[in-house]
Structures are given as structure tokens and as C-alpha cells.
Amino acid sequence: xxxxxxxxxxxxxxxxxxxxxxxxxxxxxxLDAGRSREAEGMLHRLLDHDPQNGEARQLLGDLFRKDxxxxxxxxxxxxxxxxxxxxxxxxxxxATVQKWQRHYSAALSSYREALRLAxxxxxxxxxxxxxxxxxxxxxxxxxxxSETDFTEKGWQTELIYGGIDRVNATxxxxxxxxxxxxxxxxxxxxYFFLSxxxxxxxxxxxxxxxxxxxxxxxxxxNAYRNVPSIEVEVGGNLHPNLRASLAxxxxxxxxxxxxxxxxxxxxxSGELSYQTSWKPLRLRLLTAVLxxxxxxxxxxxxxxxTVSVVYGTQYLVGGGANFSxxxxxxxxxxxxxxxxxxxxxxxxxxxxxxxxARHFKIKNGYIFDHYSTQSVFTRKTAHVYNAGFxxxxxxxxELSAGGKTIRRPVRNDQVGYVAATFRVPLR
Numbered sequence: 001x002x003x004x005x006x007x008x009x010x011x012x013x014x015x016x017x018x019x020x021x022x023x024x025x026x027x028x029x030x031l032d033a034g035r036s037r038e039a040e041g042m043l044h045r046l047l048d049h050d051p052q053n054g055e056a057r058q059l060l061g062d063l064f065r066k067d068x069x070x071x072x073x074x075x076x077x078x079x080x081x082x083x084x085x086x087x088x089x090x091x092x093x094x095a096t097v098q099k100w101q102r103h104y105s106a107a108l109s110s111y112r113e114a115l116r117l118a119x120x121x122x123x124x125x126x127x128x129x130x131x132x133x134x135x136x137x138x139x140x141x142x143x144x145x146s147e148t149d150f151t152e153k154g155w156q157t158e159l160i161y162g163g164i165d166r167v168n169a170t171x172x173x174x175x176x177x178x179x180x181x182x183x184x185x186x187x188x189x190x191y192f193f194l195s196x197x198x199x200x201x202x203x204x205x206x207x208x209x210x211x212x213x214x215x216x217x218x219x220x221x222n223a224y225r226n227v228p229s230i231e232v233e234v235g236g237n238l239h240p241n242l243r244a245s246l247a248x249x250x251x252x253x254x255x256x257x258x259x260x261x262x263x264x265x266x267x268x269s270g271e272l273s274y275q276t277s278w279k280p281l282r283l284r285l286l287t288a289v290l291x292x293x294x295x296x297x298x299x300x301x302x303x304x305x306t307v308s309v310v311y312g313t314q315y316l317v318g319g320g321a322n323f324s325x326x327x328x329x330x331x332x333x334x335x336x337x338x339x340x341x342x343x344x345x346x347x348x349x350x351x352x353x354x355x356x357a358r359h360f361k362i363k364n365g366y367i368f369d370h371y372s373t374q375s376v377f378t379r380k381t382a383h384v385y386n387a388g389f390x391x392x393x394x395x396x397x398e399l400s401a402g403g404k405t406i407r408r409p410v411r412n413d414q415v416g417y418v419a420a421t422f423r424v425p426l427r
Contacts, residue, residue, distance in 0.1 A: 024055055036063055054083035058090050065093055070100040070196050088118040095127065102166045102193045104135050132425035133395050135163045139424075142400075144417030145176065148351060148365030148386040150406055152413045153177040163426045166193045179411060180216045181223075184208045197243075198236030205229045211256060217375045217409075218343045224253035224263075241275040257300050261307035265292040267340070273322075282322040284333070289315045290340040314340045320349075327355040337372075345372045351386075359392040363402070371409075383407040388417070396423045 023046045030039035043060045047053060061076035077094040095110035111128040115121060138160040145151030158172035168191040176183045187205040194200065207227040216223075228251065235245030249267040254260070269288035276283060294312025301307070320333035330352035338347045351365035365386035371377040388402015400419040406412060 024059060027056075027059055031059070031063055031066070036067060039063055052083055054080045054085040057083060058085055058087065058093075061090075061097075062093060065097055070097040073097045074101070086117065088114045088121055088124065091117065092121075092124050092127070095124075095131075099131060100196050102196075104131065104162070104165050106165075107131055108135075129395065129425070132427055133423045136426035137161055137424045139422045140172075140419070141421075142417060142419035145404070145415055146388075146400065146402070146417040146419045148349075148367055148384055148404065149176075150178045150367075150382070150384060150408070151176040152179055152406060152415050167191065168193075179408065179413070180211070180213050180218075182210045182212065195236070199234070201231075201233040201235075201247075203229075203231040203233075203249075205231075209256065217371060217377050218339075218341045223256040225256045225259055227251050227253040243273045243275075244271065246270045255300065255307050257302045258305045258307035260305075261309070263293050263309055265290065267291075280323050280325055282324070283319070284321065285317075285319045286333070286335065287315070287317045288340060289313060292340075295342070314342065316340060329353045338369075342372055343375045344369045346370055361390045363388050363390060363400075365404075377409045380409040381407075382409065396425075397421070398423075 023042055027039045027042045027046070030036075030042065040060070040063055043056050043063070046056050047060070050056070057076050057080035061073045061080065064070075064073035064076060074094065074097045077090060077097070080090060081094075091110045091114035095107040095114065098104075098107035098110060108128070108131060111124055111131065114124040115128065118124065138158075140156070140158040140160070142156045143154075145154040146156070154174065154176040156172065156174035158170055160168065160170045162168050169188075170190070171188045172185075173187075174183075174185045176185075185205060185207045187203065189201060189203040192200045192202075205228070207229075209224055209227070211223055229249055230251075231247055231249035233245055233247035235243070238244050247267075247269045249269075251265050251267075252262050253265070254262045267288065267290045269286070271287075272285045274283045275281075291311055291313050293309050297310030297312065299308040314337060316335060316337045318333060318335035318338070320331060323330045330350070332348070332350040334346065334348055336344075336346045338344060338349075347370070348368040349366070351363070353364075354362045356362055363386075365384070367382075367384040369382040371380050371382070373379070384404055384406050386402065386404040388400060390398060390400040392398050398421040401417065403414065403416040405414050
């Protein structure tokens with residue numbers, strides 16, 4: 001009788017082991033075929049009977065990782081480790097989801113453990129080096145006005161640091177000559193990532209303007225001299241297909257023609273973007289409201305350098321679309337009163353990027369402005385055409401160059417630019 005019981009127990013365990021191996025194989029095949037729901041159901045049934053199965057935990061983590069569910073994948077990978085799994089692929093997968101969540105210190109440790117177990121794993125070594133560069137310092141510099149805008153002469157420099165988990169910090173300075181005015185800027189910003197899809201951004205800035213040209217397309221007579229500002233933005237996913245952001249900015253400028261007088265301006269802006277069922281297409285809705293001095297009521301006495309401020313409200317509601325393919329990306333936006341200064345009735349902003357080779361891209365940008373009846377350039381138009389390239393020469397160096405043509409009602413310009421980003425890894 002005792003022998004029979006032992007045989008039955010042995011048979012039960014052997015059958016259970018066979019079923020577990022069979023279920024793992026079937027779940028892996030379903031996952032490879034893209035049938036993640038069926039694979040997840042099979043793995044959960046297996047774990048209900050055998051919760052100590054580390055291989056099933058790892059495979060469930062792979063399933064969550066492929067679905068973009070970073071926290072869930074990390075949880076399952078850690079459970080697999082607790083159950084004694086020591087697979088280099090497990091540590092690489094764990095590092096991947098930790099990197100998604102910007103747990104950079106933990107991701108570094110996971111990649112290093114994968115390399116300890118498999119010293120010749122080139123993929124793990126490359127990912128570790130990429131992460132070290134991502135966490136390190138990046139120095140960006142540009143000369144000539146690299147952005148698609150009306151800058152005809154300018155420069156910009158930025159220093160970016162990503163070595164703090166869940167935080168990206170940037171400080172920078174720039175100068176732009178836009179013909180109608182010049183602007184010097186100093187700024188700093190920090191992104192605080194609450195999760196892979198949610199963030200808070202804080203921006204501090206100081207701008208200084210000068211107006212060397214008497215004729216200006218902007219109907220506002222409220223030309224500013226110094227503009228200190230603070231902005232806070234929050235954003236994240238409201239739904240897997242719906243993303244939103246909301247920003248509030250307060251700036252307290254003084255007036256160019258009355259430096260002792262200040263305005264207290266408030267701007268609220270937001271964006272909704274919707275990922276359509278056709279994966280390459282994302283739709284965007286943008287809106288903004290600005291409370292600032294109303295040019296129809298504000299009196300600027302340039303002779304006596306005094307200002308009498310009357311506030312008003314401006315707004316815009318616009319939108320567009322983004323297209324994203326493996327080697328091609330494009331966007332088109334339509335914005336009325338895009339600078340919230342009453343100068344343009346409406347504007348078209350567009351551009352595209354083509355991935356010609358793995359490390360080489362061609363870029364193009366375009367702006368069309370139709371001036372409002374309140375502007376001195378009533379019903380006239382302005383255009384910017386920008387074309388260039390970017391080349392990732394090495395992990396530590398990216399080079400860009402190009403040129404743009406600016407068409408204005410009073411003057412046209414052709415501008416060239418060069419830019420470079422240097423990266424120093426944090427080891």
C-alpha cells in the first residue's frame with residue numbers, strides 16, 4: 001500500500017512537471033505570435049497551480065514588457081529573481097523596464113549583473129554604455145539659428161544632466177536676431193518623471209529684448225524689455241490612446257518704453273493628443289489663454305516713458321496631426337494667433353524627418369504666417385523654409401547642419417547653421 005502511494009505521488013509530480021513545461025512552451029509560442037491575452041491567461045492558470053515557478057514569472061514579465069507595462073513587468077522579474085532565477089536575459093529585461101521608468105541606478109546594476117553572468121554578451125554591453133551616456137552630461141551648441149523660426153542670426157548653448165533618477169535638468173542661454181527685435185535668454189528647467197507616462201516640468205527664465213527696427217508687425221505697443229518668468233507643466237496619459245498636458249506660466253515684464261512700469265501676465269495652455277486606430281496617425285488639439293496688457297486700452301507714452309495698463313485676454317485654439325513610420329516622421333499644425341500677440345490671423349507649421357541610414361537623418365521644416373488686419377503688414381504673408389541633416393557620428397558626438405530661407409514683407413534672408421551635441425558618460 002505504501003509503495004503504491006509513493007508511485008502515485010511520483011506520477012502526480014511528474015505529470016505536473018510535464019504540464020508546466022508544456023504550458024510554458026505553449027505560452028511562449030502564443031506570445032511570439034502576438035496573442036498576449038491568451039498567453040497571459042495560460043500563465044496565470046499555471047501560476048495558480050505552481051506559484052513558485054520562476055520561469056513562468058519571467059515569461060509573464062516578458063509579456064508585460066512587450067505590452068509596455070513597465071511596473072508590472074518589473075514586479076514579475078523581481079519575483080523570478082526571488083525564486084532563484086539567474087538568467088542573463090532576465091537581468092537584461094529587468095534593466096530595460098527599469099530604464100523605461102528612469103530607475104537608472106537600478107538599471108545599471110541589472111546590466112552589470114547580466115554581464116557578470118555572460119561577459120561576452122555584446123547587447124548587454126552596448127545597452128550599458130548607452131545608459132551611461134544617457135545619464136551623463138550633454139553639451140549642445142548651435143550657431144546661426146538652427147530652429148525653424150525667423151531667427152537670422154543667433155546662437156544657443158545647453159547643458160543637460162540626467163544622472164539623477166527620474167529627473168532631467170537643463171540650463172542654457174541663447175541669442176536670437178529676428179530682424180524686428182533681438183532677444184537674449186537665460187533659462188533652466190527640470191523634468192520630474194512620476195512614471196513612464198507622467199511628468200512635472202518646471203521652467204525658470206529671463207529674457208531681454210531690444211527693438212532696433214521702428215516698424216514691427218506686432219500690433220501690441222507693449223514692447224517689453226526684461227521678462228522674468230516661471231512655468232509649471234504637468235502631463236501624462238489619460239488613457240492608453242489619449243495624452244494630455246497643462247501648463248501655467250507667470251511672467252512680470254517691464255516695458256521697453258517705460259522701464260519702471262511692470263505688467264503681471266498669466267498664460268494657461270494645454271494639449272490633447274489622440275492615438276488613432278491607424279497607428280502612424282496621432283491627432284493633436286492645442287489651446288492657450290493669455291491675460292496681458294490690451295493694446296486697445298493700454299497707453300504707452302514714449303516721450304515721458306510712462307505706461308497706463310489695461311488688461312485684456314487673448315486665446316488660440318488650433319490643432320494638427322503627427323505621422324510616424326519606421327523611417328519617416330511628419331507633422332502639420334494650424335494655429336490662429338500663434339504668438340498670442342495679434343500679429344497673425346493664422347499660421348501653418350510643418351516638417352518631416354527621413355531616416356536615410358541608421359545614424360543619418362534629413363530634416364525639413366516650414367512656417368507660413370498670414371498677418372492680421374491689426375498688423376502693419378495687413379493681409380501679407382511670411383515664410384520660413386528650413387532644410388538640414390543630423391549625423392550621429394559616435395555615441396558621444398552628434399552633428400547637424402543646414403540652412404533656411406526667410407521671406408518677410410520687408411526683407412528676405414538666407415541663413416546657414418551648424419550644431420553639435422557632445423555627451424560625457426556617467427559611469
